[in-house]
Amino acid sequence: MAGVPDARTDAELLVAHVLGAPRSALHARSGYLDPAQLAALRTLVERRRAREPLQHILGHWGFRRLTLGVDGRALVPRPETEVVVERCIALLARVDAPRVLDVGTGSGAIALALADERPDAHIVGVEVSPPALALARENAERTGLAERVELLEGDVLGTADGPFDLVVSNPPYIPEERLASLEPEVRDHDPREALVASGLTEAVARGAPDVLSPDGWLVLEVGDGQAHDVAELLRALGYHDVRVTPDLAGIPRVVEGRP
Ligand SMILES: C[S@@+](CC[C@H](N)C(=O)[O-])C[C@H]1O[C@@H](n2cnc3c(N)ncnc32)[C@H](O)[C@@H]1O
Structure with missing residues (x-):
């Protein structure tokens, strides 16, 4: 176990990032990731397992009404x-x-x-x-x-x-x-x-x-x-x-x- 707090939320945000879709759209979707998406997701998950901040992996984060790099x-x-x-x-x-x-x-x-x-x-x-x-x-x-x-x-x-x-x-x-x-x-x-x-x-x-x-x-x-x-x-x-x-x-x- 990598000890990532609230890992499910982070996992959903990483899948959404790979799909280029908002997290809220995930549950309405069916189907699988294609091989390229899966490979990309594996790389992101490994970075997160190594405790790199989710925000750095995504490259942006919300603050008040803004999205900042x-x-x-x-x-x-x-x-x-x-x-x-x-x-x-x-x-x-x-x-x-x-x-x-x-x-x-x-x-x-x-x-x-x-x-x-x-x-x-x-x-x-x-x-x-x-x-x-x-x-x-x-x-x-x-x-x-x-x-x-x-x-x-x-x-x-x-x-x-x-x-x-x-x-x-x-x-x-x-x-x-x-x-x-x-x-x-x-x-x-x-x-x-x-x-x-x-x-x-x-x-x-x-x-x-x-x-x-x-x-x-x-x-x-x-x-x-x-x-x-x-x-x-x-x-x-x-x-x-x-x-x-x-x-x-x-x-x-x-x-x-x-x-
Ligand atoms: C806790 S961070 C806050 C960053 C941002 N304002 C925020 O709230 O997310 C503190 C910032 O103060 C800067 N800092 C530290 N010492 C400073 C100084 N003597 N004069 C100006 N900035 C300084 C640091 O480089 C860092 O970017």
Whole structure:
């Protein structure tokens, strides 16, 4: 046994991928795979058995309303990060033509989803990893949002010109000592600089007030068990209206506040 969690779902998605059909169409179909399809499927199943992430094998993955290209250059977008976008959308509800900075944009997931869902927004994404930034640029083209999302190579808040109405970040937040205990799909395939905590949470919390407009918001994704400490950090730095929102699994996941 390879230990693949929820292997049936993955198997169905791989069969659908080989057939070029949506997964929902599988049960309405009868008949067998032809030999070429079967050979292709065997190769994909072997990759999955070796615990390569399903998302890398398929080459794309859904995030909010978008389908993004995914590969080893950047973190696979996660469902919990969709809640981060949800909070940004809520906080910007009454702001016309908002300007948003996404720090550590990776695949571009947050930046592109915000551009998609707020057509009047201007979004800047900053990313320190050139390969991740290249993937974000491909995703901007793929989703037709390249005109509205500025993608810059840079460290922390970068050289992006403020003021912004909102700074958002899903920083790396896994403590180094926990890396070995992660599932192989994550540990061996997501980029290390996207996983291991390197102080970006605190750097963004300290730097955001300098680039935020007077009524601007900071929104941070945090790891399981970290929300309390990050909320306290924001309060200690003088942020107010600090609030924690759980993800769909009930884990406190998003911390927001305004300086
Ligand atoms: C957890 S990933 C998030 C990717 C994407 N925003 C998402 O939510 O799927 C964190 C990203 O931050 C980037 N990063 C790490 N340190 C950084 C720094 N000092 N400045 C800018 N980006 C950084 C990593 O390369 C990685 O792409």
